[in-house]
């Protein structure tokens with residue numbers, strides 16, 4: 001693993017340590033946990049103490065003492081004149097507990113639910129670099145403009161914006177209703193828009209407001225593991241439904257036991273990019289109406305469509321108020337903004353506004369106000385247009401590099417929209433191992449198998465994010481991947 005990546009991993013682990021503890025102990029704990037988690041594996045060379053101290057903004061002595069402690073305890077070993085390395089003791093002592101083995105076994109002090117959440121966690125400590133999927137090029141966001149807009153509203157004169165909010169910022173809902181009418185063919189009263197702190201909050205709110213413990217919910221398989229985990233954590237009976245070339249493909253037998261909710265990403269299925277066909281859309285809406293099922297439409301990357309015009313939303317097609325629409329600013333602005341929105345059927349609005357306020361409390365009003373202005377003044381559309389051009393170049397560069405080097409080993413899917421391309425392996429290759437080996441060489445990816453809930457339908461491959469990778473870095477990172485993949489052929 002490159003020193004830059006080791007530093008990044010340590011910075012992430014450091015953030016998770018309690019601030020009340022001395023810095024030296026926090027660094028020690030961060031390093032130790034990264035080794036025990038096998039994120040820093042046997043033989044990984046640690047950065048020189050002076051470099052790490054500079055990068056993490058701490059005294060060199062602090063780093064020296066943390067290293068010394070771990071050397072004494074055997075986690076590290078020093079090679080004279082060469083540096084400090086992770087020792088082999090942890091690796092040889094026991095195999096790591098895989099998440100699957102922990103499911104159902106209570107961890108000390110945690111509830112069964114807590115154990116399950118902790119052990120099925122799939123989000124990554126590393127969120128940028130080639131080829132982290134699902135993340136935009138945050139460095140290209142117009143920060144000066146954004147700072148000025150937010151600054152206008154984080155101000156003593158605007159103190160009313162600093163309280164809890166029940167309803168969200170009115171002009172933002174109006175701006176979104178207008179935007180959705182034009183881009184997503186949706187006729188929406190601004191009252192139907194609920195501002196939330198990220199889509200995950202919306203998934204959880206739907207689970208709590210629309211379903212009871214043990215109720216059945218369908219998810220796409222493969223599908224977004226984040227939604228799967230949230231719905232599972234809410235106590236729902238999560239049933240994977242396979243996809244085919246037309247998208248989500250429930251059978252008549254599935255409909256014989258209809259679900260309470262259906263989670264789907266019809267405009268650009270995650271991660272495959274498949275667009276749900278019109279006949280399937282009409283069938284889904286009709287069956288959901290007949291069965292009294294709610295549809296959650298996750299429209300996470302509708303803004304970033306490259307080759308064709310945007311696909312109209314399911315919400316806009318539905319005449320019977322069965323669809324809850326979700327949009328997010330994570331992919332077009334930056335994920336840390338934690339602002340997203342739901343568009344609700346009219347009859348659900350009042351209860352959802354109350355539920356949202358009771359469960360999570362609303363806030364972030366200065367950012368909401370800044371966002372309303374950002375949209376109304378045309379900056380939002382201009383940013384999307386600019387990023388679309390940049391991302392398209394990056395997508396093409398990744399496609400070309402993969403095609404020329406691995407054309408007969410992989411099959412591509414997706415890429416008409418969004419931030420990533422999915423490559424299926426045409427041969428039996430362990431994608432988890434490939435992803436781990438590539439990570440050790442500094443290239444991030446997601447194994448395709450992790451998106452499947454049903455192990456019997458697993459396909460292997462890699463999900464590669466191109467959006468945050470400058471074009472010049474794409475070919476060298478692909479070369480690294482090629483070397484790893486070729487070692488499995």
Ligand SMILES: Cc1ncc(COP(=O)(O)O)c(C=O)c1O
Pocket residue numbers: 134197198199200201224226265270298300327328329330335339340
């Ligand atoms: C398919 C899909 N939906 C939703 C989200 C979550 O978005 P948010 O950042 O709004 O919680 C993600 C995030 O990666 C995603 O990949």
